[in-house]
Amino acid sequence: MPVVLILGAGSDMAVAIARQFAGKKYDIQLAARNVASLAALEQDVKIRYGVAASSHAFDATDFGSHPAFYQSLPVKPDITICVFGYLGAQEKAQSDWTEAARIIHTNYTGAVSILNIVAEDYAARGAGTIVGISSVAGERGRQSNYIYGSAKAGFTAYLSGLRNRLFHKGVHVLSVQPGFVYTRMTENLPLPPLLTAQPQQVAKDVFNAVKAKKNVIYTKWFWRYIMLIIKSIPEAIFKKLKL
Numbered sequence: 001m002p003v004v005l006i007l008g009a010g011s012d013m014a015v016a017i018a019r020q021f022a023g024k025k026y027d028i029q030l031a032a033r034n035v036a037s038l039a040a041l042e043q044d045v046k047i048r049y050g051v052a053a054s055s056h057a058f059d060a061t062d063f064g065s066h067p068a069f070y071q072s073l074p075v076k077p078d079i080t081i082c083v084f085g086y087l088g089a090q091e092k093a094q095s096d097w098t099e100a101a102r103i104i105h106t107n108y109t110g111a112v113s114i115l116n117i118v119a120e121d122y123a124a125r126g127a128g129t130i131v132g133i134s135s136v137a138g139e140r141g142r143q144s145n146y147i148y149g150s151a152k153a154g155f156t157a158y159l160s161g162l163r164n165r166l167f168h169k170g171v172h173v174l175s176v177q178p179g180f181v182y183t184r185m186t187e188n189l190p191l192p193p194l195l196t197a198q199p200q201q202v203a204k205d206v207f208n209a210v211k212a213k214k215n216v217i218y219t220k221w222f223w224r225y226i227m228l229i230i231k232s233i234p235e236a237i238f239k240k241l242k243l
Helices: 012-022 035-049 063-072 097-125 146-169 199-212 223-232
Strands: 003-007 027-032 053-057 079-082 129-133 172-178 216-219
Touching (some): 003 012, 027 035, 053 063, 063 097, 097 146, 129 146, 129 199, 146 172, 172 199, 199 216, 216 223
Parallel strands (some): 003 079, 027 053, 079 129, 172 216
8 A cells, every 4th residue: 555654743733634634544653852642643544544654753853863864764755744833923924033943844844855855765666645734824924924924935936846856757736825824833823714614624635636637736725715815916006904
């Protein structure tokens, strides 16, 4: 059976993605900093779906450990899904570099570090799929979350370039642009219900996009058009808005 590696497997979105792929008979490799927290999901996947599952310690911001982490996997994955992220506190990050650096390194630097390693393996094999969970927040900077948004903008650009490079090697790269999603990361935010997705919906969209070899998806789908409108607002007007 094909193997899926989920980086940042402790998040609500990652759990939903793991179950979605396991339900389609993919073996699952779960990777997160707190590996003990993955035990329940690993057992659930094995019992519920009858697939192989394993848990692995992975720290997105411990860049030096990434080569050894990937080499230690008992089976190299056919699909790698980068789910980890950190929303952080914008106001704190404006004056506290430790917070700003955590946002940047979790959402961008760590993702580039590990996916560069995966990309080299897939390019050498001439096969594989890389999925990056970015965010619509990266499509235009807003005062409420521009440090997080700028990191996601960098990640989106990285995935675009990676897709351009690896297409010629037979490797598929999918960029996922979620809007609002109900997760522990957003539980304290006043999210608009009609615009907010459940993690299970995102997981289904990701699975279908992998199967269809799509390049970029928005989830929910209408975020593509919301962001088109937001990006079309002239800067002279946009800078005056409270967003």
